[in-house]
Amino acid sequence: MPSSTVKRYIEPALPPGFPHKKTRAAARKMPPSPPRGVLVALKTRAEIRSGLQTINCYILPIPSKTANEVLLALREIIPGNELQHLRRLSKPAYLPPNVAANLPPPGFPPEQSLLYILICQTDKASIQQIVEIVAKTSPFQRKHGRPITPKPVVSVITVPANLPTSPEQCTDWSKKYWPTVYKRGNPFGPHPALVENTVVKLTRADEYMALARKVAQEVGEAGVGYACGGVVVDPETGDVIAAAGDGRLRKSDMGWCNPLSHAVQRLVEMVAQKRLKRGEVVSPNNPITALTDTERVYLNTESMETLDGQRRNGVENAAEVGGTRDNSSYLCHNMHVYLTHEPCVMCAMALLHSRIGLVVFQHRMIHTGALVAKIDEGLGLGLFWRPDMNWKYLAWQWMAVEKMTNEIPEHISA
Numbered sequence: 454m455p456s457s458t459v460k461r462y463i464e465p466a467l468p469p470g471f472p473h474k475k476t477r478a479a480a481r482k483m484p485p486s487p488p489r490g491v492l493v494a495l496k497t498r499a500e501i502r503s504g505l506q507t508i509n510c511y512i513l514p515i516p517s518k519t520a521n522e523v524l525l526a527l528r529e530i531i532p533g534n535e536l537q538h539l540r541r542l543s544k545p546a547y548l549p550p551n552v553a554a555n556l557p558p559p560g561f562p563p564e565q566s567l568l569y570i571l572i573c574q575t576d577k578a579s580i581q582q583i584v585e586i587v588a589k590t591s592p593f594q595r596k597h598g599r600p601i602t603p604k605p606v607v608s609v610i611t612v613p614a615n616l617p618t619s620p621e622q623c624t625d626w627s628k629k630y631w632p633t634v635y636k637r638g639n640p641f642g643p644h645p646a647l648v649e650n651t652v653v654k655l656t657r658a659d660e661y662m663a664l665a666r667k668v669a670q671e672v673g674e675a676g677v678g679y680a681c682g683g684v685v686v687d688p689e690t691g692d693v694i695a696a697a698g699d700g701r702l703r704k705s706d707m708g709w710c711n712p713l714s715h716a717v718q719r720l721v722e723m724v725a726q727k728r729l730k731r732g733e734v735v736s737p738n739n740p741i742t743a744l745t746d747t748e749r750v751y752l753n754t755e756s757m758e759t760l761d762g763q764r765r766n767g768v769e770n771a772a773e774v775g776g777t778r779d780n781s782s783y784l785c786h787n788m789h790v791y792l793t794h795e796p797c798v799m800c801a802m803a804l805l806h807s808r809i810g811l812v813v814f815q816h817r818m819i820h821t822g823a824l825v826a827k828i829d830e831g832l833g834l835g836l837f838w839r840p841d842m843n844w845k846y847l848a849w850q851w852m853a854v855e856k857m858t859n860e861i862p863e864h865i866s867a
């Protein structure tokens with residue numbers, strides 16, 4: 454459409470009594486291109502801790518052509534299903550320089566092609582046991598014409614105790630400890646394929662994050678809460694189900710504030726209220742009030758179709774399964790949540806209890822955030838993916854390409 458046509462167009466005045474139409478249009482109007490960000494997957498608590506655990510293992514140099522024979526002899530002490538992330542055999546050239554530099558001479562002539570066997574953890578056998586076993590194998594037998602019989606030279610090295618969780622970690626360990634194998638599995642967190650396949654679908658993250666910032670800004674400016682906010686998105690349709698800012702500074706008629714009125718709590722309440730309106734069996738019965746225009750827009754929209762348990766899990770009537778542990782009785786089952794700030798412990802657990810699918814947040818809350826699992830920084834809880842919890846969700850930090858400042862004090866629980 455030519456721009457001149459646009460200029461000539463005059464929007465008709467809204468009839469009296471329908472101010473919400475204008476409000477809705479204004480609230481829906483998003484910036485043409487929201488600030489861009491990069492999604493960085495959070496490491497789980499176990500992933501972070503796994504990187505620090507090492508064990509001591511025995512290694513033994515042998516002539517390469519006798520590797521099978523020596524391995525066979527050592528079979529009784531070589532663990533079957535442990536140390537699978539480490540190469541059993543390594544050429545001397547592939548040993549990390551710091552490891553190779555500390556090894557004693559191998560006891561074989563320098564012209565002989567050698568391999569180092571990684572035998573087992575030091576608490577599984579003694580050096581004496583190993584020496585006794587391998588001394589019976591051909592490399593260590595007296596042979597006619599041999600000037601000296603080589604003695605087994607068993608050394609102890611330090612190796613990572615667990616599987617590497619990324620190719621980068623694998624490379625790093627191979628350089629520092631021992632040739633390591635990356636099996637693209639992750640016993641300490643979500644499978645890498647799950648993380649990769651999910652993140653490529655989060656194509657509207659910038660847009661949702663801009664909306665979360667918008668509601669945050671609105672509650673901040675209105676003085677009803679700290680400038681933090683978020684949105685709940687249905688991943689199947691891309692619809693925004695709820696948008697809410699913090700509301701803990703808003704005074705009730707009695708003059709009281711509700712210190713628990715964090716953005717996440719209000720988001721979950723909004724979803725509950727929308728489901729309640731649909732006659733679904735959910736328990737909250739205290740209506741939530743929209744605090745800003747943007748909140749009102751999304752609280753009033755009917756973007757709940759795929760939240761409906763009937764469609765989601767094929768149940769004929771959601772009321773029939775109400776009160777059971779069926780997925781339809783969870784408020785935000787597999788929904789996506791975008792937050793301006795890393796949620797506090799209460800909110801991270803509220804997300805978990807409502808069975809959220811994933812969380813993206815922008816600002817790290819170093820003193821109060823419950824998602825980041827770093828050991829030497831903050832609470833280190835990693836409350837999104839832990840083996841001791843009965844639900845897990847994926848989590849990313851949205852890192853703004855252009856620098857953006859955190860608008861709320863760092864000691865606040867978001």
Ligand SMILES: [Zn+2]
Nearest residue numbers: 715797800867
């Ligand atoms: Zn909170």
